[in-house]
Amino acid sequence: MFQLSDVLSIMDEAFKRGVESDFTEIRFHRRRELSVIVRNGEVERVGEGFISGFCARSLVDGVWGFSSTTEISSDSVKSIIELSIKSAKALLGRSVRRVKLKDRKTFRDTYVTPMKKDPLNVNVEDMVRECLEVHKFVRSISPLITLDSINMGIVDDYHVYSSSDGSFIIQRIVRCSGGCSVTAREAGNIATGYESVGAQSGMEIFEETPLIGAAEIAAKRAVRLVNAKLPKGGYHTVVLDKDIVGLLAHEAVGHTAEADLVYSGSYLAGKIGVKIVSTLITLVDDGRFERGFGTMMYDDEGTPTQKTVIIDRGVCSGYLHSRETAYEMGFEPTGNARAWTFEYDPIIRMRNTYIEAGDHEFEELLEDVDYGYLLIGGRGGQADSTGEFMFGVQEAVEIKNGELGEHYRGVTISGNAFEVLGLVDAVGKDFTLRRGMCGKEQPNYVGMGGPSLRTKIIIGGRG
Amino acid sequence: MSSTFEIAEKAVRITCNMGANEAEAYVERRKVLEVFLERNDFKTVRVKWHVGIGVRAVYSKRVGFSYASSLTSSSVEEVCKASFKNAKLSPELKDWVSLPSPMPLPRVEGTFCNEIANLSEFQLVDLARRGYEAIFEADKRARCDDGKISAIIEETVIANSNGILVGEEGTAISGYIVCVASEAGKTSSFASSSGNARMLSQFKPEDIGREAALLAVRSLNPRKIGSFKGKVLLEWMPVTSIILPVIGFSVNADMVQRKSSLWTGKIGERVCSSNISIVDNGTIPGGMATSRFDGEGVARRITPIISNGVLENYIYDSYTAFKESKESTGNAGRASYASMPSISFSNVIFNEGLKSVDELVSEVDKGLLVGRFSGNVEPASGIFSGTVKQSVYIENGEVKFAVEEVMISGNVFQLLSGNVILGKPRRMLGGAHVPPILLEDVNVISKT
Numbered sequence: 027m028f029q030l031s032d033v034l035s036i037m038d039e040a041f042k043r044g045v046e047s048d049f050t051e052i053r054f055h056r057r058r059e060l061s062v063i064v065r066n067g068e069v070e071r072v073g074e075g076f077i078s079g080f081c082a083r084s085l086v087d088g089v090w091g092f093s094s095t096t097e098i099s100s101d102s103v104k105s106i107i108e109l110s111i112k113s114a115k116a117l118l119g120r121s122v123r124r125v126k127l128k129d130r131k132t133f134r135d136t137y138v139t140p141m142k143k144d145p146l147n148v149n150v151e152d153m154v155r156e157c158l159e160v161h162k163f164v165r166s167i168s169p170l171i172t173l174d175s176i177n178m179g180i181v182d183d184y185h186v187y188s189s190s191d192g193s194f195i196i197q198r199i200v201r202c203s204g205g206c207s208v209t210a211r212e213a214g215n216i217a218t219g220y221e222s223v224g225a226q227s228g229m230e231i232f233e234e235t236p237l238i239g240a241a242e243i244a245a246k247r248a249v250r251l252v253n254a255k256l257p258k259g260g261y262h263t264v265v266l267d268k269d270i271v272g273l274l275a276h277e278a279v280g281h282t283a284e285a286d287l288v289y290s291g292s293y294l295a296g297k298i299g300v301k302i303v304s305t306l307i308t309l310v311d312d313g314r315f316e317r318g319f320g321t322m323m324y325d326d327e328g329t330p331t332q333k334t335v336i337i338d339r340g341v342c343s344g345y346l347h348s349r350e351t352a353y354e355m356g357f358e359p360t361g362n363a364r365a366w367t368f369e370y371d372p373i374i375r376m377r378n379t380y381i382e383a384g385d386h387e388f389e390e391l392l393e394d395v396d397y398g399y400l401l402i403g404g405r406g407g408q409a410d411s412t413g414e415f416m417f418g419v420q421e422a423v424e425i426k427n428g429e430l431g432e433h434y435r436g437v438t439i440s441g442n443a444f445e446v447l448g449l450v451d452a453v454g455k456d457f458t459l460r461r462g463m464c465g466k467e468q469p470n471y472v473g474m475g476g477p478s479l480r481t482k483i484i485i486g487g488r489g
Numbered sequence: 490m491s492s493t494f495e496i497a498e499k500a501v502r503i504t505c506n507m508g509a510n511e512a513e514a515y516v517e518r519r520k521v522l523e524v525f526l527e528r529n530d531f532k533t534v535r536v537k538w539h540v541g542i543g544v545r546a547v548y549s550k551r552v553g554f555s556y557a558s559s560l561t562s563s564s565v566e567e568v569c570k571a572s573f574k575n576a577k578l579s580p581e582l583k584d585w586v587s588l589p590s591p592m593p594l595p596r597v598e599g600t601f602c603n604e605i606a607n608l609s610e611f612q613l614v615d616l617a618r619r620g621y622e623a624i625f626e627a628d629k630r631a632r633c634d635d636g637k638i639s640a641i642i643e644e645t646v647i648a649n650s651n652g653i654l655v656g657e658e659g660t661a662i663s664g665y666i667v668c669v670a671s672e673a674g675k676t677s678s679f680a681s682s683s684g685n686a687r688m689l690s691q692f693k694p695e696d697i698g699r700e701a702a703l704l705a706v707r708s709l710n711p712r713k714i715g716s717f718k719g720k721v722l723l724e725w726m727p728v729t730s731i732i733l734p735v736i737g738f739s740v741n742a743d744m745v746q747r748k749s750s751l752w753t754g755k756i757g758e759r760v761c762s763s764n765i766s767i768v769d770n771g772t773i774p775g776g777m778a779t780s781r782f783d784g785e786g787v788a789r790r791i792t793p794i795i796s797n798g799v800l801e802n803y804i805y806d807s808y809t810a811f812k813e814s815k816e817s818t819g820n821a822g823r824a825s826y827a828s829m830p831s832i833s834f835s836n837v838i839f840n841e842g843l844k845s846v847d848e849l850v851s852e853v854d855k856g857l858l859v860g861r862f863s864g865n866v867e868p869a870s871g872i873f874s875g876t877v878k879q880s881v882y883i884e885n886g887e888v889k890f891a892v893e894e895v896m897i898s899g900n901v902f903q904l905l906s907g908n909v910i911l912g913k914p915r916r917m918l919g920g921a922h923v924p925p926i927l928l929e930d931v932n933v934i935s936k937t
Binding site: 066068069071072073074075076077078079083089090091092093094095096097098106109110112113114116117120121122123150151154158172173209214215216217218259260286287289290291292369371373405406407408410411412414415416418435436437438440441442467484486 | 524525527528529530531532533534535536537538539540541543553554555556557558559568571574575576578579580582609610611614618632634635637669671676678679716747748749751827829863864865867869870872874875876878893894896897898932934935
């Protein structure tokens with residue numbers, strides 16, 4: 027059985043022997059996962075398990091080395107510290123850059139996700155039952171539904187950080203989430219709807235935002251779109267819903283503010299203090315957003331997280347830093363160095379990225395549109411460091427003279443985020459932060475969100 | 490310390506002793522050596538040791554699963570207990586027959602390389618150096634955004650209560666490099682290239698660096714073009730990202746049995762152009778997905794998927810095969826001990842055409858040569874749309890210039906049934922062995 031106290035004493039010991047590096051940090055990480063997947067009413071998976079291990083990262087003459095192990099013992103920690111130093115030495119003479127770290131305070135602290143219902147002793151049977159009920163409900167919506175997949179999952183992470191300069195931080199972060207994917211089919215036409223719930227929270231999130239609500243949205247969307255056409259492709263005035271704005275904030279803008287990408291010449295390089303988008307836009311990356319999927323009190327370098335403003339009323343105002351890039355560029359570290367598991371060293375990642383709400387009612391966003399589309403529901407996407415992006419959207423609704431009309435199938439939208447945000451002429455009052463995953467050499471949990479807003483965009487449609 | 494075989498057998502025994510009707514244990518030991526490049530420099534060297542076990546317990550046709558990254562006696566017992574508990578919680582799979590039984594396994598070649606197994610941190614750094622330097626030799630305007638070279642040595646053992654006890658050791662080396670290029674203050678889009686091999690002698694880091702650099706440079710100075718419907722020549726990477734997921738979904742026996750595949754009931758029928766033939770081959774020498782057995786311990790084999798446009802076979806794991814009283818095709822894939830088996834291609838091999846990319850370009854009046862696709866593909870319906878990167882406009886048989894803010898869209902099923910020309914050479918991208926493919930009637934959409 028897992029005993030945190032064993033781990034803490036191993037880590038406490040580790041630096042007492044002294045280390046032959048300029049700086050070494052050790053992380054312990056244990057991730058317990060519980061997941062239920064019900065596909066077409068059949069339980070496809072009731073699974074649970076854990077991964078756990080230690081890693082050590084050492085800086086030797088300005089060069090990093092890293093090693094990890096799944097073996098939980100004092101000896102294995104000693105051995106990965108040695109291997110991390112040996113690895114750093116293997117790069118000496120090859121690496122041009124000499125890393126220096128921005129000073130930060132050391133902390134001895136503990137953080138646990140605030141929650142009412144700790145999933146530690148969750149009854150898996152209840153989760154299976156809930157998924158099966160959601161499945162039955164989905165099938166009751168329409169006979170056109172031929173495929174549905176309902177999932178619930180809990181990820182319970184323990185992170186312990188200890189550094190040779192005296193930090194010792196314990197964090198337990200709990201994330202509960204669920205999702206529904208529903209496919210409808212008629213006469214050779216197929217359409218899929220997807221909707222999710224989830225937050226950094228205990229099991230109470232499933233009561234506050236029930237999975238069945240998400241299932242209803244997904245199912246009705248699939249049925250509505252099964253015989254829908256593709257919208258007319260081209261450059262259109264659009265109202266983007268909150269999910270798509272979240273994608274835009276994260277994928278297309280947030281990445282360009284990551285200091286490692288700034289270094290590589292991303293769009294935001296050299297733009298601090300420059301007006302880059304509409305003054306209606308304020309965009310932040312917040313490490314402490316309540317219940318955010320990407321929230322944590324300290325990053326994986328032991329730096330306290332903060333709310334970092336990237337765009338302040340249209341003007342570029344900051345980047346996201348690790349200790350290394352903060353030193354190099356002359357800023358303070360922002361608490362954005364994150365690692366996926368103990369098998370990765372921390373790299374610069376976003377936490378919860380969003381555009382702040384504006385002052386328009388949703389109806390007002392539609393009012394002034396002669397012809398355009400309301401785009402609803404994100405479906406993943408990618409962007410370049412130039413700000414050029416491509417996102418999938420689940421559904422497009424025609425807007426004619428300010429009124430919503432015909433529903434169309436999901437399409438892909440693209441453009442340059444800074445151009446798109448430059449053309450924003452109205453921002454909604456509504457706001458949601460959703461859970462998300464981000465991939466950049468290693469995956470990680472993030473939050474993304476924003477209000478609905480109006481702009482212009484290229485829609486990939488029937489051409 | 491117990492051997493991997495002993496641990497797997499013991500887990501099966503413990504789970505059955507608890508009352509499970511059947512049990513299966515999948516045990517893995519792995520060492521990974523990595524060099525990571527970031528911000529145009531060598532960032533770090535990583536040495537990772539990892540072990541893990543995944544156990545499936547079956548109780549009255551109910552399947553449960555659990556895993557742990559630990560092979561200590563107490564962890565193994567915890568995993569067995571949890572998987573049995575989860576089995577009892579799961580509703581009955583009425584079509585469940587059994588776990589697979591032992592069978593003769595094929596011999597495979599080129600899957601274990603002593604040089605990779607014994608690679609030092611210094612040697613791996615040197616391989617990364619060769620890839621890195623090739624960037625600047627190819628073009629001074631390019632630089633490295635990030636990259637990674639990984640060498641893996643892995644032992645996998647599967648035991649089940651029907652008597653399967655199989656194991657093998659394998660090695661692999663893989664790498665990717667992402668480049669951007671700059672000219673006159675303008676930066677290109679990200680361009681990436683990757684390469685992989687099971688034997689060190691077949692791994693060419695220089696090719697990865699050079700190609701990433703040239704692709705980045707190719708996307709410099711992009712221009713806008715008008716929308717049209719026409720010819721699109723997909724290079725290797727977009728073939729794997731647009732076409733492969735749709736075919737993989739459509740021939741997956743699970744999707745067929747659920748009638749989610751549009752190719753349900755179409756064995757023996759023409760499903761695409763007669764120019765296309767595809768084989769799943771889990772035993773090809775040196776293939777990235779080559780192994781003696783799949784994720785359930787079933788023998789890997791050769792399964793023709795499409796021959797001259799005619800659908801020949803679906804791919805099966807044991808569950809879907811036994812449902813139809815068939816033999817599994819050995820296509821139970823397994824990402825790691827932490828995941829249950831699920832149907833996937835092993836090495837999926839397209840036939841090669843007769844013409845090179847240059848020759849195909851020379852036959853296009855107006856079209857697009859696509860180096861990378863960044864978009865969405867719906868594997869069930871075949872509908873795709875997304876942005877193209879490192880892509881160039883073709884006119885009168887010649888490559889003219891890079892394009893910007895251009896999307897392509899269409900339906901894979903329709904496009905593959907139209908006029909399709911496969912080119913050469915075929916390249917290995919992971920388990921996919923694909924040629925460049927020229928398609929007609931693709932929507933090319935632009936802002937102007």
